[in-house]
Amino acid sequence: MWHVRGAKVPINLKFHLKVFSYSTGTGKPFAAIPTPRCLPLIGHGYLFGPGGGFSAEKLTEAVYELSTRLGSVFKLRLNGEDIVITVDAYDTRELFRHEGRYPYRPTFPALYHFRQKQFRSIGIVPGNGAEWHRFRAAVLPLLRPAVVQAYAARQDEVAGRLARHIRALRAADGLLTDVFQFLLHFAVEAISVTSPGEVFPCLRDDGEAREVVGASVDFMDGLYQTLIGLPLWRLYRTAGYRKLERSHAVICRILEKNMKEMKLKHERNPEEVKKMHPFMASLFENPTLNWDDVVMLAMEIFLGGIDATATTLTMTLHYLSRDGRAQERARAEALGSGDVQHAPYLRACLKETLRLSPTAGANSRYLAQPALVGGYSVPAGTLVSSFGSVTSRSEKYFKDADAYAPERWLRGSGEPAHPFASLPFGHGPRMCPGRRLALQEMLLLLRQLLRRFEILSADGNMNLGMVYRMNRIPERPVHLYFKDI
Numbered sequence: 001m002w003h004v005r006g007a008k009v010p011i012n013l014k015f016h017l018k019v020f021s022y023s024t025g026t027g028k029p030f031a032a033i034p035t036p037r038c039l040p041l042i043g044h045g046y047l048f049g050p051g052g053g054f055s056a057e058k059l060t061e062a063v064y065e066l067s068t069r070l071g072s073v074f075k076l077r078l079n080g081e082d083i084v085i086t087v088d089a090y091d092t093r094e095l096f097r098h099e100g101r102y103p104y105r106p107t108f109p110a111l112y113h114f115r116q117k118q119f120r121s122i123g124i125v126p127g128n129g130a131e132w133h134r135f136r137a138a139v140l141p142l143l144r145p146a147v148v149q150a151y152a153a154r155q156d157e158v159a160g161r162l163a164r165h166i167r168a169l170r171a172a173d174g175l176l177t178d179v180f181q182f183l184l185h186f187a188v189e190a191i192s193v194t195s196p197g198e199v200f201p202c203l204r205d206d207g208e209a210r211e212v213v214g215a216s217v218d219f220m221d222g223l224y225q226t227l228i229g230l231p232l233w234r235l236y237r238t239a240g241y242r243k244l245e246r247s248h249a250v251i252c253r254i255l256e257k258n259m260k261e262m263k264l265k266h267e268r269n270p271e272e273v274k275k276m277h278p279f280m281a282s283l284f285e286n287p288t289l290n291w292d293d294v295v296m297l298a299m300e301i302f303l304g305g306i307d308a309t310a311t312t313l314t315m316t317l318h319y320l321s322r323d324g325r326a327q328e329r330a331r332a333e334a335l336g337s338g339d340v341q342h343a344p345y346l347r348a349c350l351k352e353t354l355r356l357s358p359t360a361g362a363n364s365r366y367l368a369q370p371a372l373v374g375g376y377s378v379p380a381g382t383l384v385s386s387f388g389s390v391t392s393r394s395e396k397y398f399k400d401a402d403a404y405a406p407e408r409w410l411r412g413s414g415e416p417a418h419p420f421a422s423l424p425f426g427h428g429p430r431m432c433p434g435r436r437l438a439l440q441e442m443l444l445l446l447r448q449l450l451r452r453f454e455i456l457s458a459d460g461n462m463n464l465g466m467v468y469r470m471n472r473i474p475e476r477p478v479h480l481y482f483k484d485i
């Protein structure tokens with residue numbers, strides 16, 4: 001049961017009431033949205049500078065703290081632009097209702113500039129409008145269940161290899177240090193099954209494997225460094241800009257070699273490639289794409305989810321290592337002979353991790369139409385950021401919000417959660433196109449690990465926070481014991 005203005009209302013009706021009250025009448029003026037003291041020129045940038053009290057690395061905590069002082073909707077002026085921030089699930093729904101047909105996300109100007117100049121093709125992430133839509137339409141096959149399932153057996157082989165790798169590399173007492181690093185290697189090897197289609201054996205520790213993993217980390221760092229602060233990359237090739245250049249050069253060199261071979265194979269035997277590599281075949285056969293676009297999209301899918309996947313797996317293993325009961329229940333399901341597509345408890349474990357520790361701190365859009373956010377009139381063209389990483393930990397939407405309780409996601413476990421209170425893959429036409437592939441890959445790995453090991457924490461500290469590196473990643477190395485069962 002949820003509460004609306006003190007009354008107890010069934011959950012579905014409450015959502016309806018809220019929409020009704022938000023969609024009628026005029027809101028309070030935009031200028032009345034609460035905001036901290038704003039300084040000339042730098043706006044609220046000082047809050048994240050020396051003595052400002054907050055750090056950009058801990059943006060989620062900063063937004064939480066500001067929301068306790070200012071309310072669930074407030075405004076910040078950063079880099080000369082007003083950003084409306086909300087931590088409310090109802091406002092999040094309003095945001096997505098007004099995102100328009102081609103949702104407009106904050107761009108990555110350095111990435112856009114660099115790709116345009118160097119590759120004559122920009123891909124999905126930095127684009128907007130019709131340009132974004134053309135690329136986005138080309139990766140939609142990734143959301144077809146049959147396409148995703150075509151990769152399951154090969155993803156499972158990669159997962160089995162990681163499990164054997166852990167067995168070989170752990171210490172005599174089962175200790176494996178800095179699990180995130182292993183999972184980054186795993187994520188690269190697992191995505192290479194789909195793009196470019198030829199498996200990169202990243203679990204071995206050789207020069208090329210390290211180069212590829214290093215390039216994917218550089219990509220995220222470069223993206224973040226060119227995004228925050230002043231756009232000095234427009235004047236000279238900053239360290240962040242050079243990371244973008246370096247990462248693309250490495251990934252493109254390795255990917256393009258594989259793709260040329262795959263393209264030849266496709267010319268000779270299209271049916272075989274369609275069966276084994278349905279995503280690559282769909283790119284080769286797409287008449288709206290030239291070769292530059294095909295290479296760019298393959299890179300985009302390759303790079304798109306490496307650290308989000310590695311982070312979600314690291315956090316899940318961390319939570320399970322702390323919760324013997326949840327781990328036992330997950331293991332019971334893993335040991336069953338069922339299809340991984342129907343593994344409700346393992347799936348619930350991942351959903352719960354993504355609720356407590358989402359890799360994306362916020363979902364952001366420039367409004368396509370005016371909207372009422374928190375009862376304020378927000379004009380079209382305004383940037384609104386819904387901080388899901390705060391919302392999904394709120395007692396307003398989840399009972400015992402800080403507890404790891406996968407059961408809450410199981411059918412029949414009580415009231416369903418508010419549909420906009422935890423959106424770890426975003427929402428609407430720009431929602432993550434890799435989510436099905438990522439979930440399958442993560443389910444398969446959890447199953448392989450739980451079948452073989454009891455996983456125990458090697459860390460005295462219960463809490464594991466996250467820091468921003470473009471996506472959020474674990475704030476410190478995670479060490480775990482993998483004991484044979």
Ligand code: HEM
Nearest residue numbers: 301304305308309312360424425426427430431432434438
């Ligand atoms: C646990 C894993 C992952 C998480 C939590 C995640 C999360 C997200 C989120 C929150 C967005 C923004 C959505 C929005 O604005 O509405 C996104 C976009 C995107 N993701 Fe993922 N992702 C994951 C894995 C992947 C994988 C494996 C791929 C590649 C196969 C991928 C490719 C992309 C791409 C290309 C976009 C940009 C979409 C667009 O702008 O239209 N992601 N992801």
